[in-house]
Amino acid sequence: MYFVTAQEMYDTDQYAIERIGVEGKLLMENAGRAVANHMELFVSDQKRIAILIGKGNNGGDGFVIARTLLQKGYDVEVIVCASPSEIKGDAAYHRDVFRNSGFPFISYEEIENLEHALKEKDVVVDAMLGIGVKGAIRPPYNQLISFVNQFEGEVISVDLPSGVPADEGLEVDQAVQADRTIVIQFPKVSAFLEHTAAYYGRWEVVDIGLPSTVIQSKKTQKRVWKKQDVSTTLPTRGAFSHKGKHGKGLVIGGAVAMPGSIAMTSRAALRAGAGLLTVATVQENITALASTVVEATYTTLPSEGGYISDIGSVDFSYDAIAMGMGMGRHTGAETILQVALEQTQGILLIDADGLYALKGILSSLKGRHNPTILTPHPGEMATLLNVSIPELLHQPFAYSKAFAEEFQAYIVLKGAFTIITTPQGNQWVTVTGNPGMAKGGSGDVLAGILLAMVMQSQSLERALCNGTWIHGYTADLLVQHQHSTYDLLASDVIEGLAQTYRALSQ
Numbered sequence: 217m218y219f220v221t222a223q224e225m226y227d228t229d230q231y232a233i234e235r236i237g238v239e240g241k242l243l244m245e246n247a248g249r250a251v252a253n254h255m256e257l258f259v260s261d262q263k264r265i266a267i268l269i270g271k272g273n274n275g276g277d278g279f280v281i282a283r284t285l286l287q288k289g290y291d292v293e294v295i296v297c298a299s300p301s302e303i304k305g306d307a308a309y310h311r312d313v314f315r316n317s318g319f320p321f322i323s324y325e326e327i328e329n330l331e332h333a334l335k336e337k338d339v340v341v342d343a344m345l346g347i348g349v350k351g352a353i354r355p356p357y358n359q360l361i362s363f364v365n366q367f368e369g370e371v372i373s374v375d376l377p378s379g380v381p382a383d384e385g386l387e388v389d390q391a392v393q394a395d396r397t398i399v400i401q402f403p404k405v406s407a408f409l410e411h412t413a414a415y416y417g418r419w420e421v422v423d424i425g426l427p428s429t430v431i432q433s434k435k436t437q438k439r440v441w442k443k444q445d446v447s448t449t450l451p452t453r454g455a456f457s458h459k460g461k462h463g464k465g466l467v468i469g470g471a472v473a474m475p476g477s478i479a480m481t482s483r484a485a486l487r488a489g490a491g492l493l494t495v496a497t498v499q500e501n502i503t504a505l506a507s508t509v510v511e512a513t514y515t516t517l518p519s520e521g522g523y524i525s526d527i528g529s530v531d532f533s534y535d536a537i538a539m540g541m542g543m544g545r546h547t548g549a550e551t552i553l554q555v556a557l558e559q560t561q562g563i564l565l566i567d568a569d570g571l572y573a574l575k576g577i578l579s580s581l582k583g584r585h586n587p588t589i590l591t592p593h594p595g596e597m598a599t600l601l602n603v604s605i606p607e608l609l610h611q612p613f614a615y616s617k618a619f620a621e622e623f624q625a626y627i628v629l630k631g632a633f634t635i636i637t638t639p640q641g642n643q644w645v646t647v648t649g650n651p652g653m654a655k656g657g658s659g660d661v662l663a664g665i666l667l668a669m670v671m672q673s674q675s676l677e678r679a680l681c682n683g684t685w686i687h688g689y690t691a692d693l694l695v696q697h698q699h700s701t702y703d704l705l706a707s708d709v710i711e712g713l714a715q716t717y718r719a720l721s722q
């Protein structure tokens with residue numbers, strides 16, 4: 217499923233009108249009807265509904281929603297949040313159709329105490345501001361938004377909660393806190409940003425028949441990776457496959473004080489289907505690890521001060537190598553990473569402490585002939601970019617894209633919304649996962665799953681999307697059935713992979 221910026225939405229709208237010949241009025245009719253029909257699924261006709269209508273096209277949708285619901289027998293009061301004569305274009309057309317159908321509306325100015333009037337309602341439909349919102353919220357919307365936010369019934373926003381911009385990199389001045397948002401055709405970028413997503417409440421998309429042509433013709437696209445994508449792209453294991461077909465992988469990492477991280481990465485890689493796995497770590501870790509991850513083979517590395525001191529003995533001819541987990545941030549780490557960057561013949565995934573080591577030698581990424589994958593959490597990514605974490609999280613898509621394109625790497629920016637960016641600038645977001653994963657070790661498990669995924673026959677971006685989706689989904693299943701967000705451990709997710717793979721293969 218594509219998701220879009222405000223401009224991409226307007227371009228799509230224009231394409232439908234100018235190239236396909238669907239009139240704007242009809243698009244608005246489709247939008248309003250689709251929203252009203254969707255509301256019918258969860259709002260009973262016994263509810264008292266107020267629809268707040270703004271002066272732009274979001275308000276135009278509101279008139280169609282109101283007319284459709286009234287025709288279905290719903291109890292609807294329409295409150296126009298502007299002088300009705302300010303409404304222009306397609307929205308004015310639908311204002312007139314609404315009026316000519318014999319339905320009344322009232323201007324907010326005519327209501328003596330709007331806050332009180334809303335108390336009489338069960339549901340407020342917010343069709344005040346859509347993707348056209350800009351800058352600080354001006355009267356009367358600022359006041360109306362605060363009334364809506366004090367309203368105790370259900371708030372349903374149309375397209376996006378009024379006041380929330382569609383795009384990243386913008387401040388929210390004041391915005392409706394919706395319980396539910398019915399999104400028109402394509403989700404907007406703000407549905408996947410930490411500072412704006414919560415305003416949407418739960419959201420669903422309604423189809424109004426707009427084509428994806430414009431979005432597909434762009435040089436790069438942004439898409440949500442969903443369960444159906446996983447089911448249709450996850451490679452199946454052929455009846456006559458052998459271990460060599462499922463990848464020969466290597467995990468490099470683990471300082472003396474941090475053996476657990478590579479144990480988790482390795483176990484996760486094996487549970488996620490890796491054919492053969494070797495672990496290269498300091499000699500002190502080998503005995504304990506070998507009894508924890510019995511399926512792996514081991515390469516003993518020399519240590520100094522508890523850290524890997526040299527990786528010269530490593531054979532780099534693996535299909536894929538994951539490096540950096542529990543490696544430590546010692547001074548020698550950069551040299552070790554440099555060796556790996558130069559010698560790895562297959563795919564190189566760099567995580568955790570490897571990303572800190574990468575900071576000083578970022579330009580080495582450009583010289584690599586084989587794919588490099590970086591899996592930073594926001595702290596690691598902000599360090600690589602020399603920006604603050606809030607700055608990064610304000611526009612994670614733009615930062616990830618610029619970075620991936622400049623350094624020709626795949627970036628997996630982890631978080632509640634994990635963003636996968638290819639070196640060409642295409643982006644996917646996975647929305648699985650829960651706060652139970654906000655614990656040490658979750659990233660190590662993801663690195664292992666991704667290592668296994670990229671070695672099995674599928675495109676790299678699909679492998680990364682499938683891996684992050686599966687990681688989060690497994691944690692979601694565990695929290696729903698056996699665990700809570702408090703007690704869930706990163707290693708539970710490794711064992712939980714069994715459930716996910718079984719569910720996906722049924």
Ligand SMILES: NC(=O)C1=CN([C@@H]2O[C@H](COP(=O)(O)OP(=O)(O)OC[C@H]3O[C@@H](n4cnc5c(N)ncnc54)[C@H](OP(=O)(O)O)[C@@H]3O)[C@@H](O)[C@H]2O)[C@@H](O)CC1
Pocket residue numbers: 225226228229230243244247270271272273274275276277344345346347348349350351352353354355357374375376400
């Ligand atoms: N494919 C599509 O595009 C389709 C779009 N559709 C629908 O149209 C919506 C987009 O409509 P839109 O462009 O008219 O913008 P929208 O958000 O309704 O309002 C703009 C108005 O808000 C005002 N305003 C802005 N900022 C403000 C502020 N800070 N404080 C106060 N006021 C502010 C601004 O006022 P002005 O600055 O002009 O004075 C202007 O009057 C979209 O979300 C979807 O619902 C569907 O019908 C069909 C397909």
Ligand SMILES: Nc1ncnc2c1ncn2[C@@H]1O[C@H](COP(=O)(O)OP(=O)(O)O)[C@@H](O)[C@H]1O
Pocket residue numbers: 568592593630631632633634648649650651652653654655656657658659660661662687688
């Ligand atoms: N609140 C959350 N919702 C969804 N996923 C989360 C949440 N918090 C963390 N995660 C996931 O957990 C993992 C944490 O990775 P990371 O921060 O690298 O952990 P660590 O370094 O401790 O192993 C990432 O895959 C991230 O997407």
Ligand SMILES: [K+]
Pocket residue numbers: 274342343344345346373374375376377378
């Ligand atoms: K709205």
